[in-house]
Amino acid sequence: MNPEHGRVLPVQPRVPRMRAMRGVSLVEILVSVVIIAVGLLGIAAMQSMALRGTQSSLESSQAVIQTNSIMEAMRANRSNAAQYNTAGMVCAPPGGGALAQNDLRDWVTALKSSIGQPGDATTCGQISGCPDACVVTVRWDDARAGGGAARQVVTETRI
Numbered sequence: 001m002n003p004e005h006g007r008v009l010p011v012q013p014r015v016p017r018m019r020a021m022r023g024v025s026l027v028e029i030l031v032s033v034v035i036i037a038v039g040l041l042g043i044a045a046m047q048s049m050a051l052r053g054t055q056s057s058l059e060s061s062q063a064v065i066q067t068n069s070i071m072e073a074m075r076a077n078r079s080n081a082a083q084y085n086t087a088g089m090v091c092a093p094p095g096g097g098a099l100a101q102n103d104l105r106d107w108v109t110a111l112k113s114s115i116g117q118p119g120d121a122t123t124c125g126q127i128s129g130c131p132d133a134c135v136v137t138v139r140w141d142d143a144r145a146g147g148g149a150a151r152q153v154v155t156e157t158r159i
Contacts, residue, residue, distance in 0.1 A: 056142055056151075062114040063138040063153040066107065070127065070136060071157050073103040081131035081159045089124040089139065115140045122150070131159045 116123025
């Protein structure tokens, strides 16, 4: 109380010294930057895994599409369906000739361009059992998509 005026003076709040607060905000910023960096690295790793899974799914879908493509070509040339049978896995486009050989050449070329790479030896196709119970097999290397070393799609049909 101030004796001269007879009133109570307000108490001034105590302001902490700047020396005691120095460096606290810098440490907090560094910790938050580290936490954000770890979170962003996790997001980047998740994105990478998602892209590899998407590539693998795309290759599987392309294998099914190419399998259906050669089956439809065999149905269009039903009288010569037995000529589509291969002796084993065909990894290089065969020479042309009759309609069946041209279809096989185009099919293997399409396999290489949609699933593999032109000139690779890992993307192959096989057809057996035609015309009664055709089995179309497509095999390719899935390592670049993050999958196993080799993937395979097998489709059976009647012509």
